Amino acid sequence: MKVHHRHDWNVTPPQAIALQKQLVSELVLNRPIALDTVKLVAGVDVSVKNDISHAAVVVLSFPDLQPVETVTATLPTPFPYIPGLLSFREGPVLEHALEQLQHEPDAFIFDGMGIAHPRRIGIAAHMGLWLQKPTVGCGKTLLVGHYTEPADERGAYSDLVDRNQRIGVVLRTRQGTKPVFISPGNLADIPSSVELVMACTTKYRLPEPIRAAHNAAGDF
Numbered sequence: 001m002k003v004h005h006r007h008d009w010n011v012t013p014p015q016a017i018a019l020q021k022q023l024v025s026e027l028v029l030n031r032p033i034a035l036d037t038v039k040l041v042a043g044v045d046v047s048v049k050n051d052i053s054h055a056a057v058v059v060l061s062f063p064d065l066q067p068v069e070t071v072t073a074t075l076p077t078p079f080p081y082i083p084g085l086l087s088f089r090e091g092p093v094l095e096h097a098l099e100q101l102q103h104e105p106d107a108f109i110f111d112g113m114g115i116a117h118p119r120r121i122g123i124a125a126h127m128g129l130w131l132q133k134p135t136v137g138c139g140k141t142l143l144v145g146h147y148t149e150p151a152d153e154r155g156a157y158s159d160l161v162d163r164n165q166r167i168g169v170v171l172r173t174r175q176g177t178k179p180v181f182i183s184p185g186n187l188a189d190i191p192s193s194v195e196l197v198m199a200c201t202t203k204y205r206l207p208e209p210i211r212a213a214h215n216a217a218g219d220f
Contacts, residue, residue, distance in 0.1 A: 001101035004130050009078060009092045016079075016088045017119070024121045026129055029184050033107055033134045033192035038062045041200060042105035043209025044127075046090040047217040053077045053090065055097040056216035058209060059105050063199055065208045070216050073097035083143070084118050087126035094127060105133065107188075107196060109209045113137040114183035114193070116160055116168040118144050128186025135185030136193040137168070138210055142181060150179055155198060157182075169194055177205040 007019055041062045046055045052074060059069040073096035079089040090112075113122030114137030122143070128135035145162035147170045157169040160181060168183030171194055184193045200207035206214070 001098055001104050003095055003098050004132055005095070006130055009088060009095075011088065013080075013082055013085060016085050020119045020121045020126070023126065023129055024119060027115070027121070027125055027185075028187050029115065030189055031134075031187050033136075033188050033196055035192065035195060035199065038106040038196070040068060040103055040105045041196070041209050042101075042108045043111070043207070043211070043213035044094065044108055045111040045210065045213035045217040046093060047214075048077055048089075051077045053093040054217050055090065055093040056213045057094075057097050057101060058212035058216055059101065059103050060200075060209050060212065062106070065200060065202070067212065069101065069103045070212070071097050071100040072216060073100070086112060087121075087123045090123060091127065095130065098131065107134040107136070108185075109136045109138050109197065109200065109207055110185065111138060111140075111210050111214060113139045113143050113181065114168065114185035114188075116143060116145060116162075116181055116183035120167070122183070122185070124183070124185030132187070134187040136188055136196055137181075137183045137185050138197055138207060139181040139183075140178075140206075152176065157194060166190065171197065173198065173201045173207070174203070174205050180205065
């Protein structure tokens with residue numbers, strides 16, 4: 001798959017923040033994902049052990065969620081762990097993995113944030129500019145913002161708000177489990193991001209593409 005290389009990854013934390021502030025204006029956040037045109041959906045995750053990063057991208061058919069392709073990549077972790085700068089830690093190994101894809105997904109779900117980020121450019125948003133495909137962030141823990149707890153039923157959600165801006169939703173994908181934090185990355189909007197995640201979620205808390213990517217990324 002062609003990945004649009006936007007900048008060097010070898011940057012300092014202040015340079016990384018400056019890049020985020022520069023790139024965020026390019027995000028397209030008012031374009032619904034046309035789910036009726038989605039045939040392939042990918043889950044994206046990175047596992048880090050002993051300063052080695054292992055990325056996995058798993059492509060599933062949509063809407064039946066059958067495995068199509070799995071690619072992985074491994075690199076030394078190039079960037080320190082700094083909240084809000086995850087994409088500079090995971091981006092290089094993800095670029096290597098994504099370039100290996102033989103099947104081009106119509107949409108991507110990242111284990112991480114889209115615009116639910118202090119500077120509105122989490123990993124799903126940042127890499128969405130490199131992919132130029134609809135991307136959605138599905139985070140397991142709160143990074144920024146406030147919300148009220150959604151009802152304890154599948155599909156219930158509440159708004160995630162930061163500085164008077166709606167940046168995503170807190171979504172209950174399964175009754176009796178903790179919610180997940182959904183936000184668009186690029187070429188997506190909030191309602192269709194929720195719709196895609198719910199369409200990819202079966203009997204588990206996390207959507208199937210993320211579960212598959214998490215298992216593949218941790219298998220090293």
